[in-house]
Amino acid sequence: MRQALHIFRKDVRFLWLPMLVVLAMTALFAWSHSADPSTFAKGNARPDELPGMINFLLTMCRWYFIACLIYKEQPAGDCQFWVTRPYSWKSLLAAKALAVVAFINVPFLISDMAILWANGFSPARAAASLLARQIAITAIILLPAAAIAAATRHLAQVAFAGLTLTALYSVAHGAGDLDQSWHRLAWIPTCTAVVVLAGGTFVALIWQFARRRTPITRLVLAGVCGISAAMPMAKPFAGAIALQSLFPAASQSVSAVHLSFAPDSHDPVINGRLAIRIDGLPPATRAVADLVEAVIRGPNGASWRSGWIWSSRPYGNPAPMEWSQPWENGQNPVLYVKINQGVLDRFQSQPVNVRVSLAMTIFRAETTTRMIPDQGNYPIAGLGVCSARSSDAAGSSLLLCRSAEFQSAGFRINGQTAMDASYAPSLAAFEETPVYTSWGVGYLFHQGSPIYLTTERLIAHLRRDLEIPRIRLAEEPSQP
């Protein structure tokens, strides 16, 4: 520890300029987010871009500082002064970690606390969220930056690696279509990618300081970054849905929830359109479908699997399968799954076995609050501090809620769904500031009338399967 402190003092002495820049940028960042968010309240729906720019510069400054810090005793290369001196690699790494904690983590924590305080939240009550943000910034920014610096020789290489990593994640995110494909389960590939990235870079960092085997470290880093970036592209939905169903722990029994086939008695011709009814929902709850999969098994071993599909996903033309959100019909919402013509042609009017699997989220209505637009803030359990504003658009109201912690609650305005919520751990919900914002639009009966905000609590994520034996998807042989 003595050696670590000795090296730390030396680093502080010779890196005072980048340290000062990081501290100044952190202070600027805190200031930019501490200002009253009145721009939003005045109807400016697009928040000021200044905080985002400052955040970007702050991230660059942090990378630069970490690179300078690591380069003072560079593990990569074979001409370094320190390598032939009696340094303990553990002390050296501890000294670097100490500098990062002192000049990045602690200022970041203070900045978060200042932002919370300035926005009317108690930092003490948001301790868990603040801790999660520290873990997130360490995993997403600090560890990768340190590992890359440890495996490179020049700042240009760090910049190149950083740009490559950013491009890799952007391309993979786009190709993996994270939000569209994974929808409410997006936190799973996100968290897995973060865990892989943090774990891999941590191991690479330790390895490089202990052994100084730069080529191997570079290979490990490339592999870790590649695997991490590819996470959204891999789509093991069945496993992800099983995982999702564990979070949050169901606060109400949903064991009775099941699916049933509900053909329309007035129109017996199915033509690929399957009505699936969700039965057994607990009182005052509603179900929202997340992903649907259909498997068709025909005679002679012919089969077809749709894969897990989210309704809004614009698939190819023609889409092999479409479905619509459950039609809310009291306690028995109905979901329509439509198998399209191209698939029907394969099975024609032969009797087939169909299995429909549905991943869904159950919400329960909680409290309803009467709010007058433009009349101050309303503290609402599960959402934070909310305010309703009359929007410029006639007859609508904009609802803005801010909280010191990520909220997994949704809400309805005047009985209509304004925001569905989903479970996500704080790591996946990491955002620029510690103040989480959620918003929705509601319709007013007339200008100045109150709105009724009903919070919805997430009860459970679950999966249900339905076997439909020996049905004919098309009554008439389809035309060639």
Add this chain to the structure above:
Amino acid sequence: MSSPIRTQELSKAFRRQDAVRELDLEVPAGSIYGLIGPNGAGKTTTIKLLMNILRPSSGSAEVLGVDSRRLGPKQLARIGYVSENQELPEEMTVDYLLRYLKPFYPAWDEALANEMVRQFDLPRDRKLRHLSRGMRMKAALASSLAYRPELIILDEPFTGLDALVRLELIQGLLERAEGTTILISSHDLAEIESFASHIGYIEEGRLRFHEEMSTLAERFRQVEVIFEAPPALPRDWPPAWSQPQTASAVLRFVDRQFDPERTPAEIRRLFPEARNIACTAMPLKDIFVALALAGRQSAAA
């Protein structure tokens, strides 16, 4: 006392290029071992392997009784290392460098460090980046001798330095390192010759020979034979004689296995008409050239 440095079939390859090949080296305790060889012979790579800066591809090296791959802070606190291509912490002043290094070495001698700063005339408050190359080497040497290391490893320390600075460095080194084992690599043979007790000659990654300076100097002779008429070289020309040159009635060659009795007898046997034989001692530089040429000839053969 065991050898502070010992290697066994030490090899290092960079991709498909062999830099060091099956090197068996033993540096006796208390010796000043000059590792000489042409540029690219593998001297620096060998030293980096010894210092655990590089890892061997095969074979092994022991330094102060420890496998070089396990060389840690305990051993490094007993080794002084100075290299021509070492990256020094250039933002530090000479004074700060010495103060910074002091806690790393339990045996650090403050008085000795100050004495060397004075002897080398080092400007205490000047940053290393603002020092001349010679001054930087002096600072590096001072910071490597101040803890009285048991083993000093110097990699081409005199390259690019003027004669005065070289002399100061050598004096500083010899005055402070009495009884210490020193391994010094160089292709600057004149300085090595003046103080090395042992010599190892490395070429193409292989240790061609190694022996004590005293026996080496006795073994090599420049031989000049005078005839009445230009001589013809015999077919059974001894392999230990190299670089034969004839100019009218004079034959010159290098005898790499000189013996005061055997060599003249052999000359008289091969050249009965020889009128006069003169054998003169060779400077290390000439020995090195003779070895290099002999190595190339044998490789070509």
